[in-house]
Amino acid sequence: MRDLMAITARPDVISLAGGLPDTSAFPPASFAAQMTRIAQESSAEALQYGPTEGFEGTRDCIRELMAAEGMEPDPEDIIVTTGGQQAIDLVCKTLVDPGDAVICEGPTYPGAVPVFSSYEAETYQIEMDEDGMRVDELEALMRRLELDGCRPKFVYTVPSFQNPAGVTLSGERRRRLVEIAREYELVVVEDNPYGLLRFEGDPLPPLYQLDGGDYVVYVGTFSKILSPGIRLGWCVAPPPLIEKIVLGKQAADLCTSTLAQYFVIEYFAEERWRDYVDRLVEIYRGRRDAMLEALERHFPEQAEWTRPAGGLFVWATLPEYIDTGDLLAKALRDDVAFVPGSAAYVDGRGSSAMRLNFSGSGEDEIREGIRRIGRVVREQVALYETITGEHPRPARVSTEHGDPADVLPLRRREMRR
Ligand SMILES: Cc1ncc(COP(=O)(O)O)c(C=O)c1O
Numbered sequence: 001m002r003d004l005m006a007i008t009a010r011p012d013v014i015s016l017a018g019g020l021p022d023t024s025a026f027p028p029a030s031f032a033a034q035m036t037r038i039a040q041e042s043s044a045e046a047l048q049y050g051p052t053e054g055f056e057g058t059r060d061c062i063r064e065l066m067a068a069e070g071m072e073p074d075p076e077d078i079i080v081t082t083g084g085q086q087a088i089d090l091v092c093k094t095l096v097d098p099g100d101a102v103i104c105e106g107p108t109y110p111g112a113v114p115v116f117s118s119y120e121a122e123t124y125q126i127e128m129d130e131d132g133m134r135v136d137e138l139e140a141l142m143r144r145l146e147l148d149g150c151r152p153k154f155v156y157t158v159p160s161f162q163n164p165a166g167v168t169l170s171g172e173r174r175r176r177l178v179e180i181a182r183e184y185e186l187v188v189v190e191d192n193p194y195g196l197l198r199f200e201g202d203p204l205p206p207l208y209q210l211d212g213g214d215y216v217v218y219v220g221t222f223s224k225i226l227s228p229g230i231r232l233g234w235c236v237a238p239p240p241l242i243e244k245i246v247l248g249k250q251a252a253d254l255c256t257s258t259l260a261q262y263f264v265i266e267y268f269a270e271e272r273w274r275d276y277v278d279r280l281v282e283i284y285r286g287r288r289d290a291m292l293e294a295l296e297r298h299f300p301e302q303a304e305w306t307r308p309a310g311g312l313f314v315w316a317t318l319p320e321y322i323d324t325g326d327l328l329a330k331a332l333r334d335d336v337a338f339v340p341g342s343a344a345y346v347d348g349r350g351s352s353a354m355r356l357n358f359s360g361s362g363e364d365e366i367r368e369g370i371r372r373i374g375r376v377v378r379e380q381v382a383l384y385e386t387i388t389g390e391h392p393r394p395a396r397v398s399t400e401h402g403d404p405a406d407v408l409p410l411r412r413r414e415m416r417r
Contacts, residue, residue: 335372
């Protein structure tokens with residue numbers, strides 16, 4: 001993933017690989033005014049160390065954000081972290097010993113995979129469908145593990161507009177998941193960076209709200225609704241756990257950037273954060289639509305993909321004979337990138353899938369990026385069909401607005417035995 005991100009930083013590459021929010025949408029004049037006010041009014045404090053738990057003012061902003069999704073955490077249960085990523089790391093640092101079982105979705109957030117493996121967790125991945133994690137499978141796994149005398153440390157989930165799959169856990173499954181947590185005394189780590197980035201439909205209750213914070217540990221971030229560059233996230237957990245997490249954070253980095261926290265406090269004081277989220281939603285909805293249209297137009301009919309109602313990602317699944325790791329090398333030659341699906345699994349699964357991001361590129365770039373990826377996918381499909389002699393299925397591209405030059409099937413030959 002690191003190598004991939006280095007390549008995609010090249011300006012000539014259309015990157016549908018990262019999870020970058022469009023920070024160019026943030027007005028530079030507001031940023032300048034907020035930072036100037038901090039320099040003029042709180043320079044010494046903003047340049048100083050701060051408390052490990054984070055400032056009360058930052059935690060007030062966090063409570064405001066969580067209230068917007070129907071949650072009311074106790075300020076004492078909140079720790080401000082260096083991004084949501086550190087919150088995931090600290091939860092693992094606190095709870096996981098080598099060999100402990102951890103459960104997550106399959107596919108899961110690619111950034112969580114190295115965290116689980118660096119704490120040497122035994123990771124189990126639960127299949128998903130268009131309604132998110134199959135909680136019936138979670139229950140079956142819990143029963144099986146119980147028989148083996150194994151108690152998983154937690155189940156990690158991104159219930160809304162999941163990274164990477166783009167799907168959302170249904171209301172019914174949310175309620176069932178919280179029940180399972182109670183039945184099995186299972187901690188649920190709810191990671192919710194995208195809940196406010198909903199393009200359509202009614203919001204669903206976060207697990208934290210349904211559970212009241214008994215078994216659900218909540219992870220949030222300012223990265224996707226404001227800026228990932230400020231590296232500000234948080235974790236909400238009950239007192240015995242939060243105390244340990246604070247100790248873990250002290251050992252890791254003493255405190256979260258004071259300057260970044262001052263910026264957030266200043267920004268929230270202007271009471272315009274909702275307008276900015278609305279603006280992002282509008283931009284991303286257009287980009288999501290551009291991506292879905294381009295997929296329809298340029299990907300072969302053997303491909304499938306999710307249709308997210310929010311967030312930043314589409315998950316596309318190709319025929320199993322295509323390895324998206326190999327495909328990426330070919331796509332990079334055409335200056336376009338995506339994340340191969342295997343990055344979202346701990347065990348090599350996902351090798352025919354890919355994560356496509358639609359927040360970090362403009363609509364035209366998205367169309368062109370998907371066109372280029374579609375071309376290499378079609379080449380692979382045609383090659384396979386030529387080699388195996390399988391009957392090629394009709395292309396999905398409609399001649400109405402398709403570009404036939406992109407979809408010329410290779411001539412079929414007799415297979416040699
Ligand atoms: C599901 C999920 N969790 C956590 C993170 C980490 O974000 P950050 O550390 O910037 O808050 C991301 C970033 O893409 C994410 O998608």
